[in-house]
Amino acid sequence: MEKDAGQLFRELKEDITAYTESKFDLFRLSAYESAGKMAGLLAYGLILICLALFALLFVFFSLGFLLGDLFSSIGLGFACVAGLYAILVLIVVLLKKKIKNKVVNEVIEALTTNDDKE
Secondary structure, three states, X not given: OOOOHHHHHHHHHHHHHHXXXXXHHHHHHHHHHHHHHHHHXXXXXXXXXXXXXXXXXXXXXXXXXXXXXXXXXXXXXXXXXXXXHHHHHHHHHHOHHHHHHHHHHHHHHHHHOXXXXX
């Protein structure tokens, strides 16, 4: 039996609707996957930064006490460490644009990559 034109158009409409819904679902799931990857990457980065900061804090405390023993003045040792911190802050301020661009590029790369680098 031949189908009439109305029946063909209804079936075509149903197929197109199902296709667009499937494409929308695929887009939505891809967005969820990208958001999940970014959340995981952010959590990993924050944990790594916190651990590195604590390690750096203890290194600088040790350096302050060591310099304090060398200069026979703990205050002078910690003043030298404070000077090192000031130099580090100055370097970060001077490299602000490079650091910002690096972070933006890493985020874009993480969002656009399709394969896992694990």
